[in-house]
Amino acid sequence: MTTGDLINIHPTELKFPFELKKQSSCSMQLTNKTTQCVAFKVKTTSPRKYCVRPNTGVVLPGDSCNVTVTMQAQKEAPLDMQCKDKFLVQTVIVSDGTSSKDVLAEMFTKEAGRVIEELRVVYIPANPPSPVPEGSEEGNSPRPSLNDFPSHNDDVSRTFEETNEKSSEAWSMISKLTEEKTNAIQQSQQLRRELEMLTKESSKKQSGGHSLLFMLLVGLLGCFFGYILNRT
Numbered sequence: 446m447t448t449g450d451l452i453n454i455h456p457t458e459l460k461f462p463f464e465l466k467k468q469s470s471c472s473m474q475l476t477n478k479t480t481q482c483v484a485f486k487v488k489t490t491s492p493r494k495y496c497v498r499p500n501t502g503v504v505l506p507g508d509s510c511n512v513t514v515t516m517q518a519q520k521e522a523p524l525d526m527q528c529k530d531k532f533l534v535q536t537v538i539v540s541d542g543t544s545s546k547d548v549l550a551e552m553f554t555k556e557a558g559r560v561i562e563e564l565r566v567v568y569i570p571a572n573p574p575s576p577v578p579e580g581s582e583e584g585n586s587p588r589p590s591l592n593d594f595p596s597h598n599d600d601v602s603r604t605f606e607e608t609n610e611k612s613s614e615a616w617s618m619i620s621k622l623t624e625e626k627t628n629a630i631q632q633s634q635q636l637r638r639e640l641e642m643l644t645k646e647s648s649k650k651q652s653g654g655h656s657l658l659f660m661l662l663v664g665l666l667g668c669f670f671g672y673i674l675n676r677t
Contacts, residue, residue, distance in 0.1 A: 450560050451483045451536045452476055452504065459532060459564055461516050464571035470515045473564070477504040481538050484548045487512060488533045495530070502545045523568065530566040535559060636666055 453476040461469040477483045486501045496515040504510045514532070535553040537560070553559055640662050 451479055451538065452485065452534075452560075452562075453478055454534060454562055454564065457564065458567050459514055460567045460569055462571040463519070463522065463526065463568040465522060466518045466520065467571070468515055468518050469571070470513055472511055472513045474509055474511050475504055475534070476509040477506055479538070480506045482506065482541055482543055483536050484539045484543065484552055485510070486535045486548065486550070486553050487514075488535065489530065490532075491530045493517075495532075499545065501548045503539060503543050503548060526568045526570070528566045528568050532564040532566070534562040534564065536562075633669070636669065640666065 455474045455476070459471050459473065461471055463469060475485055483504050484502070485504065487497045488500075489495050489497065494517055496517070498513050498515075499510075500512075502510055537552050537555075537558050539548075539552070643662060644659065
């Protein structure tokens, strides 16, 4: 932290993550450590390269102000990532009630009461290489995690559920067919009893009528059994 007569500036260096063709920003905090209002103005040795917001303002007693500095996208990287750019923070005491709009450049031209703080610029790699752990070799593929493999238990459970569903459908069909077969057997037995009764009654009648009725019943019974056999 830089300690001036009027304000504290943090940090003492402006560190910009450097990446070609991309903007980069950092911020600094100005804290008024006096009991009076302090006006400030931020200047740089490369005004076309940086944008400062706000570049002027007033900090109330004991209050702070955040200043954001944006570096424009650069087409080339400096040699050895060394930057010679600098920032100057000029401060001066102003009267109470002074607003940011009242801050003029002439306020900082007088030597009396003016304080100047200098900040240097540092570039840091935007994507620094990650350190290689000791005992590991470059090029080794990462060890696969158990989450990368499908769960065998999940496949078995899914197959078991599908098999249970199919088994339930099969058992339902078998039960239905068994019930239909039982009904058919019962109906067949009922027809047999009725046929026997009709046979006894028809024996008392003429032989011709008896034969015709018997043949008719036999034909109906054959049709019924044929239908039952086709269903099962």
